[in-house]
Amino acid sequence: MKTLIAIMATLTLLLGAHSQADDNLSQAELNQMLAPVALYPDTVLSHLLIASTYPLEVVQAERWASQNTHREGDDAVNAVDHKNWDPSVKALVAFPDLLERMAEDLDWTQSLGEAFLYDEAAVLATVQDLRQRAYEAGNLRTTEHQEVVRQKQTIIIEPRVSEVIYIPYYDTRVVYGPWYWHNYQPVRWHHPSHGYWHAGVFWSHGTRISSHFYFSSFHWSNHHVVVVDIHSGHHRPRFHSGRSVVRYRDAKRWHHSPTHRRGVEYRRATVRKQYATPARQERSHRIHSGGGNRAQGLEHRMKERSRASTDNRRAHADHAAGRKQPSVNRQHGRDQDQHSRMERRTLPDRQERATRSDRANTDRTKADRTKTRTPERTTERRRSTVDIGSPKRRDARSDRIHQSRGTPQRQQRSPNNFGNQSLQRSNRQRMERSGGRTTSERGSNRRTTRDR
Structure with missing residues (x-):
């Protein structure tokens, strides 16, 4: 005590x-x-x-x-x-x-x-x-x-x-x-x-x-x-x-x-003026002039804390006894209603902001595609330098080129559709070999028939 x-x-x-x-x-x-x-x-x-x-x-x-x-x-x-x-x-x-x-x-x-x-x-x-x-x-x-x-x-x-x-x-x-x-x-x-x-x-x-x-x-x-x-x-x-x-x-x-x-x-003005610093004198003047009644404020805060502590103990006792607290539930319902109203009020604004953001992203994507489009001469140079090897090697080379240039990759072609010209050439050679004639001989026979 x-x-x-x-x-x-x-x-x-x-x-x-x-x-x-x-x-x-x-x-x-x-x-x-x-x-x-x-x-x-x-x-x-x-x-x-x-x-x-x-x-x-x-x-x-x-x-x-x-x-x-x-x-x-x-x-x-x-x-x-x-x-x-x-x-x-x-x-x-x-x-x-x-x-x-x-x-x-x-x-x-x-x-x-x-x-x-x-x-x-x-x-x-x-x-x-x-x-x-x-x-x-x-x-x-x-x-x-x-x-x-x-x-x-x-x-x-x-x-x-x-x-x-x-x-x-x-x-x-x-x-x-x-x-x-x-x-x-x-x-x-x-x-x-x-x-x-x-x-x-x-x-x-x-x-x-x-x-x-x-x-x-x-x-x-x-x-x-x-x-x-x-x-x-x-x-x-x-x-x-x-x-x-x-x-x-x-x-x-x-x-x-x-x-x-x-x-x-210092309580006394003469003593305060003699020993207190300027900052402390100003603070003391505010206190004694009534500008901030700190004692009353402290007393009010202590009463509020005591009241809140009493309410908490009462709520805890009610919860332990199994009694309902309608005032608390009613206040919780009011808080939920207010939150729902705020959600409905701000929903159109959020939707409009999302639409603007989607439009901006679409325009930015189109601009990026325009900037990264490959010129024709670059395409010709790439075609001339592509290795005429196996279809897998040429397809991998093409994918690497597109990735480095930032362009969308082409849809992967199946091996059956890749190299049709090479397949047709192989078929003609096979047919010529089966007939026992070469391409030059077939051409000379056509000219002889035309002369006759």
């Missing part, structure tokens, strides 16, 4: 279905939003604020943590080192309960992230205001879990032991004393199932981390977050508190990376 809620919330973020929020948040809204996390250790809170600007990666990290419950603390952080996530998102993998709350309440996560992007100094000032209230109420003191350092008007919270971090869960309606904004009650998180109560605060079990966990913290005097890039280069500096990160010479102010946003729309 939690995974389904996270998926639906992620889709809502990607589709930009929420209405555009007002850029200017009131102090009451900031106090309401930051109440459950203002008393976290500085390093953990700085990671949380940075990660809240990348809500989709938070969801991905929470899923990974829920599937790898056997990894804890620094072991889990090292296991996701190859992931293409922001370093602060990777650092929060050591605290799966915290990631679970951020992933379940994505609306809070995204609102906090965009408030941090819009006015970083105001967010940090609100954190100090809430800490002052908890300190004045007597609910923020140094304990065995944390060290509270007060410097003028600034309160710094660090782990009592740098290698072990405890996350506090507290009732926001009590720990800050009287709450002055009745219309904006503080956000309250339920404590996890494992841990223990101490001095009115529920503490999670200690999480062991390494010195590489400390690479971001608050520069309270300048009202912004600083980071140290420990993930590039061979030399990785080691820190043991957030104050040591701030004092490091290569510490730089943190800057938001839209790449890790991974397509999630």
